[in-house]
Amino acid sequence: MEMTGAKAIIESLKKESVEVLFGYPGGTVLPIYDELYKEKDIRHILTRHEQGAAHAADGYARATGKVGVCLATSGPGATNLITGIATANMDSVPMVAITGQVGTPLLGKDSFQEADITGITMPITKHNYLIKNAEEIPNVIKEAFHIARSGRPGVVVVDIAKDAQMKTIKNFKYPDKVNIPSYKPTTKGHPRQINAAVKLIQAAKRPVLYVGGGIIAAGADKELKEFAEKNNIPVTVTLMGKGSFPGNSKLYLGMLGMHGTAYANFAVQEADLLIAVGSRFDDRVTGHLPSFAPKAKHIHIDIDPAEIGKIVQVDVPIVGDCKNVLKEFLAKVSCKDKHEPWIDQINEWKKKYPLSYKSGKMIKPQYIIERTCELTKDKKTIIATEVGQHQMWAAQFFTFLKPRTLISSGGQGTMGFGFPAAIGAQVGVPDAIVIDIAGDGSIQMNIQELATAVINKLPIKIFVLNNCFLGMVRQWQEIIYDKRYAATNLCANPDLVKVAKAFGAEAFRVTKSADVDKAINDALKVKDRPVLVDFVVEKEENVFPFVLAGKPINEMLID
């Protein structure tokens, strides 16, 4: 069929079953927008900033498991996507970012709104393309989606010159198959390594499963649960791994690392076998690296060969899809020893060092998370977070039971991520209750997206834990810099209730612990627009446990 490049882009997206685009128009994507105007099968969500579009596509992908797609014009439109691209790629989120580029005769001439976006995004994408010729469109888009979602997922940028969007393709044909000879991810674990791992697991006395976002990406949560339960192996998760294992299981240790539970950190330090699955030994997890899990042999399972041996040397490396590998473990491992003394020891730590906080005059931020968890527990709920103390409290005090229920920027720690990501999640999962747990600092980074949520009638709840500080940074200043609060006081915050109302959202403020439940319930009742609840909380509350940077993870400040 004959059609323009722009039409071919839309047709290609439809072939990839794209239902929604998050975008922002401009000169070099006008032909695409003109096609979208006529299009019925693809919904376009106009954000109020391209960063919002990128995070929304990311949130959509995290919530649904599908590829998120965002769209922006060349130059500043494309550069506004950068933080969103880096954030998604670092957390292995499948996303395709389409950008307009100046026409090919203008390329390389410092033309109006020209920016070398393939050059700029090379280090923060899985791959990228510059399309100069309309005929390339179907093939490149096919490859882009394949690369974004296969192997270790990631971001693919497709930069398309304006003249390629306008030229006519003689014969549009969307390929059925991709053929990239140089790209063939390994998904099946090597039998010899699997057998070596099985032996180590059978012999272990104090094993710990240390799992990350890879479990969720691979859809391996069922296999993980079965494997852990069958063999009675405790499980600790990373921030990205929250929801990969039921948070109410007896075998669950919570998060490990800098703000992990004391018992998870103790368990890792005392373990004789660490089975890392879809996790990558991030510095926020390991603390002082040479003293991380010092008594343990290591098995590391990951689909990305480069993750294995990158940070720690492992005894048994297994490159493969977590789901496949765990299935094989399930078939082959049957621990006779149920590690009872080990489980008892862990239970003792759990009793002695539970996650806790002290109540006070002001509302405690942790309490809000606990109540939110309790009051939403029978409902399909997705928690998004911004970045800071509130994020850690959400991770610690909300019990995540299922994959894709926590949407949080782990690798980059991007403030301003949560709210636009919540928009993407709500669009992707319309029947879920989507709550953005926010700080008063972070929410102001993409507050303009309230307009997007209002116009699209997205009933997102924004719970601001308002401490009038850039709290996480203030905490470091309190503990490490002797309370010199440089540039962390947000006393000039606007009235967030008024701001939200001005955008057309519902909003109210809560100042007393006794009113927290009512506020949460009231917020849950709002169905036709976003609602912001400004919880005025204890100003100088700290997140504990806290492992200072460079310290071993069992040497933490507990309170």
Add this chain to the structure above:
Amino acid sequence: MKHTISVIVENKPGVLSRVAGLFSRRGFNIESLAVGTTEDPKISRMTIVATGDDQDLEQIIKQLYKLIDTIRVFDIPRDQEIERELVLIKVSVNDKTRKEVADITKLFNARIVDVSEKSMIIEISEEEDKVLNLEKMLRKFGIQELVRTGKIALQKGGKE
């Protein structure tokens, strides 16, 4: 330790900057890099000399494989490598030294490719050690300019 890494890639725009960018971003030092198309014009081969321990090398290779355009990467073992570097050296000469420089050139199996009143250009295509030796021998005459291609290498015997 020095390694000679061969990287076989799709001959596509931007692939050189992808590879070079990867090295600098991940903190691996490139000593030299030579690139050109292979027997198949759709495929390029890069020969990269880089320093690092075995663990670094393993990471470099894995990271290179992560680039979508990378087809194959291998480290050529020292004892199986045929390596060459082409170097052009412009040496100062006068009536007294011209003959001596010519003799040295001959000893090294190098070639004189240009002669003028005050200088000569010598071409040598050899293993790294020999090139370095020649350079050392010529230094006392005054080296005006020197340019090298960077090392290229193939593994002996059947296909790697």
